[in-house]
């Protein structure tokens with residue numbers, strides 16, 4: 145069987161890794177470089193790791209696994225009638241086509257947006273790194289996980305960091321947990337500007353609803369936009385992402401979607417952990433095995449400088465500290481979620497417990 149995968153991010157690569165040896169696998173990727181770790185980009189920008197450490201799989205790894213890789217090639221259209229993928233450089237017949245095109249950073253729309261950078265690719269990271277080394281400090285807009293990761297790592301490396309966030313809580317967490325994040329990153333040197341809305345930017349700083357904040361290097365981390373264009377152009381149903389069912393099937397026969405580009409019941413996964421999880425489950429489904437991805441269970445792990453945090457399941461309502469690192473959330477006396485912070489070893493058993501509960505249902 146010939147499996148063609150669009151996108152060489154964690155979703156695409158994990159799927160290729162799973163299926164190589166069983167099927168003929170080809171990845172089409174528009175970037176020029178082999179797979180790199182996006183979660184490590186802020187470590188690289190901060191100078192905490194070397195650039196080559198971002199690349200776990202060199203070109204010969206793909207060759208060794210028998211995975212075909214076409215870099216610098218953009219998928220343009222899926223000819224569903226002929227079952228052929230059309231790129232800017234050629235045509236590739238498929239038995240199974242998997243769209244793993246990921247997402248891009250949401251661009252700000254304010255006046256002066258040309259002064260704001262975003263971070264998604266290694267090219268973005270190279271640009272930000274060079275500017276930081278010139279100016280020595282950064283102004284980050286957005287208190288999502290990418291903004292917090294970047295802030296934590298830059299502060300750890302000794303850069304001056306200001307973080308502007310439109311709320312006073314982070315990642316949908318309560319005030320207490322958000323306060324802990326603020327405290328730990330504050331101790332590391334991050335200066336917070338909370339409840340502050342981005343209004344406009346210029347060369348020297350950002351005007352917020354709470355005043356003008358100076359900074360030459362300004363990075364906006366305000367969310368993602370799934371890359372759905374190829375699906376839309378090919379007549380496949382899309383919403384915010386490419387619409388899939390619980391078997392990752394799109395509205396087109398033999399065309400699947402995984403990772404950040406896919407939308408299941410209103411959910412976009414948004415994490416590398418999610419994308420690789422999708423890939424492993426899809427590989428089993430394509431093998432004809434019964435498997436199911438727990439879309440309903442949010443499960444993410446991040447590291448903000450020296451502060452690791454795992455967010456699992458439902459984390460709203462009144463939580464209860466069950467040890468020095470774990471705040472657990474219950475509904476009708478039953479565990480429904482937890483935030484594990486600082487020492488995250490316990491996160492794995494909690495995730496397992498919640499998953500088992502879900503599969504029982």
Ligand SMILES: Cc1cc2nc3c(=O)[nH]c(=O)nc-3n(C[C@H](O)[C@H](O)[C@H](O)COP(=O)(O)OP(=O)(O)OC[C@H]3O[C@@H](n4cnc5c(N)ncnc54)[C@H](O)[C@@H]3O)c2cc1C
Nearest residue numbers: 151153154155174182183219245246403404414415416417
């Ligand atoms: C700075 C940063 C830090 C992060 N930190 C974490 C973290 O700590 N933990 C975590 O779990 N997640 C983290 N993430 C999120 C994680 O990286 C993404 O969720 C993950 O990369 C999604 O994987 P994906 O395979 O779906 O898509 P992507 O990684 O976006 O890969 C999609 C690939 O498809 C290619 N592509 C798109 N369209 C086409 C086309 N038409 N033709 C050919 N190629 C195409 C793109 O160039 C890209 O290489 C972070 C992300 C960033 C940017």
